[in-house]
Amino acid sequence: MVKKDNLITGVDIGSHAIKVCQLQKTGTTYKLIAVGSAALPSGAVEDGVLQEPLEVGKALSALLKNLKIKNKKIGISISGYSVIVKKINLEEMEYDALAKYISAEAEQYIPFDLDDVYIDFQKLPTKKEGTDRCDIMLVAAKKEVVNDYLDMLNELKLNTVLVDVDGFALENIWETVSGRTENVALVDIGASKMNINIISEGVSVLARDIVVGSEQLTDQLANALNVDYLQAERIKLGIVPLEEHKKTVENIFNQTCTQWVLEIKKAIDLYLANNPDQPLRSIILSGGGAKVNGLKEYIARETGLDVIAFNPFTTMIIDNKNLDEQYLATIAPEMAIATGLAIRSATF
Ligand SMILES: Nc1ncnc2c1ncn2[C@@H]1O[C@H](COP(=O)(O)OP(=O)(O)OP(=O)(O)O)[C@@H](O)[C@H]1O
Numbered sequence: 001m002v003k004k005d006n007l008i009t010g011v012d013i014g015s016h017a018i019k020v021c022q023l024q025k026t027g028t029t030y031k032l033i034a035v036g037s038a039a040l041p042s043g044a045v046e047d048g049v050l051q052e053p054l055e056v057g058k059a060l061s062a063l064l065k066n067l068k069i070k071n072k073k074i075g076i077s078i079s080g081y082s083v084i085v086k087k088i089n090l091e092e093m094e095y096d097a098l099a100k101y102i103s104a105e106a107e108q109y110i111p112f113d114l115d116d117v118y119i120d121f122q123k124l125p126t127k128k129e130g131t132d133r134c135d136i137m138l139v140a141a142k143k144e145v146v147n148d149y150l151d152m153l154n155e156l157k158l159n160t161v162l163v164d165v166d167g168f169a170l171e172n173i174w175e176t177v178s179g180r181t182e183n184v185a186l187v188d189i190g191a192s193k194m195n196i197n198i199i200s201e202g203v204s205v206l207a208r209d210i211v212v213g214s215e216q217l218t219d220q221l222a223n224a225l226n227v228d229y230l231q232a233e234r235i236k237l238g239i240v241p242l243e244e245h246k247k248t249v250e251n252i253f254n255q256t257c258t259q260w261v262l263e264i265k266k267a268i269d270l271y272l273a274n275n276p277d278q279p280l281r282s283i284i285l286s287g288g289g290a291k292v293n294g295l296k297e298y299i300a301r302e303t304g305l306d307v308i309a310f311n312p313f314t315t316m317i318i319d320n321k322n323l324d325e326q327y328l329a330t331i332a333p334e335m336a337i338a339t340g341l342a343i344r345s346a347t348f
């Protein structure tokens, strides 16, 4: 009999689509059991806030049913203005003393009222020899925003055992499946936001969410070509021929991608200014927006770094006949966060 690994179902609720992933631990690697996505109506999730729980709930339950996922233990992640991640440096303490200190003192580090947020923290492995101080990663998330997700999932009779942060889930899956330890910038470009997370010596040292993303392209195309959103999305994805609009479309792509690359360069420059002796080796791209034709090469030219389109499935075992390699490679970038949630186990 297969020993139960207790891995959770990863559910990434983005502004464009819900992504779900179910894995099974097999020896030192993972077996991909199920993976898929379902588009959400525009406005159902905005700035990381669940605006239309009924619509999102409907899409999620249909997706889980389609994928034949029975595991009710799920993990989600949040992002956007309602979550703050902050690194603080404190005197070394035992776990209990640290928990007490943080619940009493967190206010000075977080711009929210403590009654309104869930607080979590983690000691980072950065303690230097001979010092009595250590780094702590402090996370505060608005209860109101998190509770909306928990209530929606509860309505579906799902048991939410993990609420993570997008950037952490991404960091986890990158480190787990790549086994690489060099300094990298993880860049997830979604529909409505870009998340940049720079990992140096194994810890996140710079994390930011920027409100740019692939939906920008759709909006601009819709405006410039005077077509509706769906048609603009088809044009963006190259599903319909461009004909006389080729130049306009190219200009829009160029301008937007230039803006994205400037944001990436800004974050990297800030990191390098603070860590001149820790150069970056690579940029790891994920999210649906990362699939823009030629973007990877453009970022590589502009930054001089090695740019990798992240595919978390390359080292996994895939024996589901519905999942061919080509299909997986196509959906892999936007599945990264869901996969990062799916490698976690339920602790209860
Ligand atoms: N080949 C492509 N070129 C450009 N954009 C693409 C391509 N493929 C998918 N996208 C876009 O990627 C977006 C979906 O990506 P993803 O699922 O990562 O977003 P999301 O997680 O829902 O959004 P967010 O994280 O910003 O809330 C959509 O805007 C979609 O149009």
Ligand SMILES: [Mg+2]
Pocket: 013, 014, 015, 190, 191, 287
């Ligand atoms: Mg996303």
